[in-house]
Amino acid sequence: MREPGAVEDIARAVARFGLPSQDPVGPLVPGRGWSALWRRIVDQRLTGLAMAASRAGVLVLPEDHGEELRSSHRDAMVWALTLERELLSLHRDLRDAGVEPVMLKGPALAHTLYPDPAWRDFGDLDLLVRAGDWSRACAVLSSRGFRRSLPEPRPRFDERFGKAATHVDESGMQIDLHRRLTVGAFGLWVDPGTLADRAEPFVVGGRELLRLDDSAALLHACLHAALGSAPARLLPLRDVVQIAHCGTVDWGLLTEWSRRWRLRAVVRHAFSEAAETLGVPLPAEAWSVSSQGASARERRALAAHLAGRRERGGPALSVVGALPGVRMKAAYVRALVFPEREFLVARTPGQRPSYVRRWTVAMSWAMRRHG
Amino acid sequence: MNARTRLNRASDLLWRDLGGEILVTAPGGKGVERLGGSALQVWALLERPRTVEECTRAIAGPSDAIAAEVESFLEELVARGVVEEVPEYDA
Numbered sequence: 001m002r003e004p005g006a007v008e009d010i011a012r013a014v015a016r017f018g019l020p021s022q023d024p025v026g027p028l029v030p031g032r033g034w035s036a037l038w039r040r041i042v043d044q045r046l047t048g049l050a051m052a053a054s055r056a057g058v059l060v061l062p063e064d065h066g067e068e069l070r071s072s073h074r075d076a077m078v079w080a081l082t083l084e085r086e087l088l089s090l091h092r093d094l095r096d097a098g099v100e101p102v103m104l105k106g107p108a109l110a111h112t113l114y115p116d117p118a119w120r121d122f123g124d125l126d127l128l129v130r131a132g133d134w135s136r137a138c139a140v141l142s143s144r145g146f147r148r149s150l151p152e153p154r155p156r157f158d159e160r161f162g163k164a165a166t167h168v169d170e171s172g173m174q175i176d177l178h179r180r181l182t183v184g185a186f187g188l189w190v191d192p193g194t195l196a197d198r199a200e201p202f203v204v205g206g207r208e209l210l211r212l213d214d215s216a217a218l219l220h221a222c223l224h225a226a227l228g229s230a231p232a233r234l235l236p237l238r239d240v241v242q243i244a245h246c247g248t249v250d251w252g253l254l255t256e257w258s259r260r261w262r263l264r265a266v267v268r269h270a271f272s273e274a275a276e277t278l279g280v281p282l283p284a285e286a287w288s289v290s291s292q293g294a295s296a297r298e299r300r301a302l303a304a305h306l307a308g309r310r311e312r313g314g315p316a317l318s319v320v321g322a323l324p325g326v327r328m329k330a331a332y333v334r335a336l337v338f339p340e341r342e343f344l345v346a347r348t349p350g351q352r353p354s355y356v357r358r359w360t361v362a363m364s365w366a367m368r369r370h371g
Numbered sequence: 372m373n374a375r376t377r378l379n380r381a382s383d384l385l386w387r388d389l390g391g392e393i394l395v396t397a398p399g400g401k402g403v404e405r406l407g408g409s410a411l412q413v414w415a416l417l418e419r420p421r422t423v424e425e426c427t428r429a430i431a432g433p434s435d436a437i438a439a440e441v442e443s444f445l446e447e448l449v450a451r452g453v454v455e456e457v458p459e460y461d462a
Contacts, residue, residue, distance in 0.1 A: 051389070051390065070389070073389060074389060074392075074394070074405075077387045077389060077394050078394060080387070081385050081386070081387060081395075081403050082396070082403065084385045084396075085385055085396050085398055085400070088383075088385075088398045089398065116388070117387060118387045118388060118389060204385070205383045205384065205385045205398055206382045206383035206384075207383065207398075
């Protein structure tokens with residue numbers, strides 16, 4: 001394997017292993033490109049899919065490379081099990097506090113939509129809670145030794161505008177407590193309560209938890225794939241295709257949600273990226289979801305999350321346009337322009353907290369946007 | 372635990388099959404255990420409830436020495452919360 005693109009080609013082939021592909025997968029022989037491929041597989045959390053491909057004879061590895069992959073996969077699964085053990089204990093405490101969380105991604109997908117939970121790696125836990133439960137859920141996490149990695153810019157910012165708060169403990173375990181499904185304008189447009197109302201039970205370690213149903217899980221996978229990072233990571237793209245093919249998706253409902261919550265551009269972008277990057281056809285119904293044209297407003301909001309605008313405050317600026325009323329917009333801008341000092345300190349570790357520096361960055365975003 | 376004690380995988384167990392080894396952890400436990408080699412036979416057998424005698428006979432055959440080792444291993448798995456005794460009325 002000599003071509004520079006070959007590592008990425010094989011990584012993508014691994015990411016589509018087990019799906020109905022247009023191109024036959026394998027045999028994939030990384031040869032001298034193994035080290036780069038291995039790093040890519042671990043970084044993209046694809047060790048489970050790579051192991052399955054290796055066992056099926058699709059990914060052909062000599063013994064030493066196979067052992068390296070096995071070792072990485074074992075590490076990934078030890079961590080996944082450690083997270084699940086924490087989840088069960090945390091879930092008990094949350095229920096005792098009257099909070100019923102809905103699991104997003106990670107274990108919820110691994111145990112229900114993938115053929116084997118070992119195929120779907122995850123490195124943290126994502127829990128969606130209702131706005132009214134937010135404070136109690138944060139208190140439960142705090143009582144279990146978790147601390148927010150970043151404080152709120154101003155009191156009640158999370159409940160009014162925030163997507164999620166990351167909580168970490170001393171061992172490095174990370175729990176993302178979600179108030180909304182995504183950042184930016186789309187986070188405000190989507191009603192998480194509607195999706196939480198349709199949550200379904202699933203079982204982990206003999207305990208019944210709640211997860212998004214397949215239609216909502218696909219919507220969330222699209223949001224994560226399209227808006228989570230630019231360029232999109234391979235595992236979120238795999239999630240999109242996995243749910244589209246293996247989930248019991250109500251395509252009519254997905255179409256209605258996409259229209260109602262202005263997600264047509266996002267869903268179409270996620271479907272296109274997933275199909276093109278992985279080289280996997282999507283069910284025909286998927287394209288009908290976004291067949292009606294997205295509005296200019298939707299397209300602008302999507303562009304704010306993509307490479308180029310994303311690093312220049314695109315998602316934050318898109319929120320201003322999406323918030324209803326002048327008072328809400330003013331409260332949001334005030335929180336970001338005049339955050340609490342504790343927030344500034346946490347945002348600039350090792351530096352002297354400076355409002356002026358923060359305002360300069362915000363000014364440069366605005367200047368570039370209008371320049 | 373005696374020869375007629377019925378055992379099963381713990382109902383609240385968390386586990387992953389890595390092909391050639393199983394990783395398990397019990398909700399109340401701390402570490403993650405690796406089951407490989409002959410432990411995989413025990414794991415496969417306990418997909419449904421079995422008596423200690425059934426397990427030892429399947430793995431050790433007529434060898435009393437190996438049967439004693441299997442019994443000891445089963446006791447260890449019970450102590451770690453990986454395997455649980457099935458009450459008579461559930462059997």
